[in-house]
Amino acid sequence: MKNIYKIKKKIRGNLKENISLKNYNTWKVGGKAEYLFEPYDVEDLKVFLSLLNDEKITFIGNGSNVLIRDNGIKGFVVCLKKSLNNYYLNNNKQFVFEAGLSCMKIAQITAKKNYKGLEFLCGIPGTLGGALRMNAGCYGGNIWENVSKVILMNRKGILVEKDRLEFDVSYRNVELKDDNFFISATFDLKLNELNDSLDIIKKFLKDRRIKQPTGLPSCGSVFKNPKNLYAANLVDSLGLKGYRIGGAYISKKHANFIITEKNAKSNDVEELISYIQKKVHEEKNIYLETEVQFIGIKQ
Numbered sequence: 001m002k003n004i005y006k007i008k009k010k011i012r013g014n015l016k017e018n019i020s021l022k023n024y025n026t027w028k029v030g031g032k033a034e035y036l037f038e039p040y041d042v043e044d045l046k047v048f049l050s051l052l053n054d055e056k057i058t059f060i061g062n063g064s065n066v067l068i069r070d071n072g073i074k075g076f077v078v079c080l081k082k083s084l085n086n087y088y089l090n091n092n093k094q095f096v097f098e099a100g101l102s103c104m105k106i107a108q109i110t111a112k113k114n115y116k117g118l119e120f121l122c123g124i125p126g127t128l129g130g131a132l133r134m135n136a137g138c139y140g141g142n143i144w145e146n147v148s149k150v151i152l153m154n155r156k157g158i159l160v161e162k163d164r165l166e167f168d169v170s171y172r173n174v175e176l177k178d179d180n181f182f183i184s185a186t187f188d189l190k191l192n193e194l195n196d197s198l199d200i201i202k203k204f205l206k207d208r209r210i211k212q213p214t215g216l217p218s219c220g221s222v223f224k225n226p227k228n229l230y231a232a233n234l235v236d237s238l239g240l241k242g243y244r245i246g247g248a249y250i251s252k253k254h255a256n257f258i259i260t261e262k263n264a265k266s267n268d269v270e271e272l273i274s275y276i277q278k279k280v281h282e283e284k285n286i287y288l289e290t291e292v293q294f295i296g297i298k299q
């Protein structure tokens, strides 16, 4: 491990040691990060990464699609949710957003300027970086549909521009090879002649409030939908709504949501996920793949 004191002298962001990650994920569970870095800006992130050797690096955004294990995360966790939140509009056509911007803000910015195509992002509580990694989507839209190019940073702090066509974009997944991380993305958007983007946002948010347990600690949909099926319907059909392990239970409002209580352990959530997978497999002969990413040291 590098000399942390020396690194701290060269960076402008926040580098903390042995810090709980409970406030860095929407389930509010999990252990500590050995080191947590919140960069000041892209330059600062470059400097920071260039000072590391081969330590483990884990990027997170708003932690709204990760289950951070109770044993915590080794090495450096880099969290972008408080920085990298600049954006600009090129030639009245291309929006460039940095990876720390929240999806909700991106939806608002583009809708207020009367561009269409990103309204669906309004209810997704993640950052752009996490959304690109997860190919986040809903209400018929997926984030990569309007992306033309992205800028990545590798673990040495070097920036590379890549075309959208260089990525294998699949359902809730875009693999990144060789420790590369999303720094920004360019979106080609069209003007909305109907001028109704803000109304669409209102409609989407209302629909979520009706159908989902908004306001409670969750990571959204835990499982991917199997082809032509809904994971929520499969779980519901087994009468599992409300089923709990420790401080984690299946939402009564939406069976693909797991809610955590204050005393919940990450392991309660992980055991509940395994239990649901086992039951669905036994009863329906279907394997439910998780959408949520497991990070950190296993029990």
Ligand SMILES: Cc1cc2nc3c(=O)[nH]c(=O)nc-3n(C[C@H](O)[C@H](O)[C@H](O)COP(=O)(O)OP(=O)(O)OC[C@H]3O[C@@H](n4cnc5c(N)ncnc54)[C@H](O)[C@@H]3O)c2cc1C
Pocket (backbone or CB within 6 Å): 026, 058, 059, 060, 061, 062, 063, 064, 065, 066, 080, 099, 123, 124, 125, 126, 127, 128, 129, 130, 131, 132, 133, 134, 135, 136, 137, 138, 176, 180, 181, 182, 183, 214, 218, 219, 220, 221, 293
């Ligand atoms: C109430 C609720 C509703 C939700 N609704 C939806 C929905 O409708 N549709 C949907 O798709 N998702 C939904 N989600 C899930 C989640 O919000 C999205 O997947 C979101 O895009 C994750 O972004 P994040 O910043 O929180 O990522 P994180 O959870 O922090 O990270 C997710 C993954 O991305 C990686 N990552 C994060 N930042 C970067 C980066 N800069 N570069 C490379 N990798 C990175 C992480 O290592 C991790 O593997 C919902 C979640 C909640 C809590």
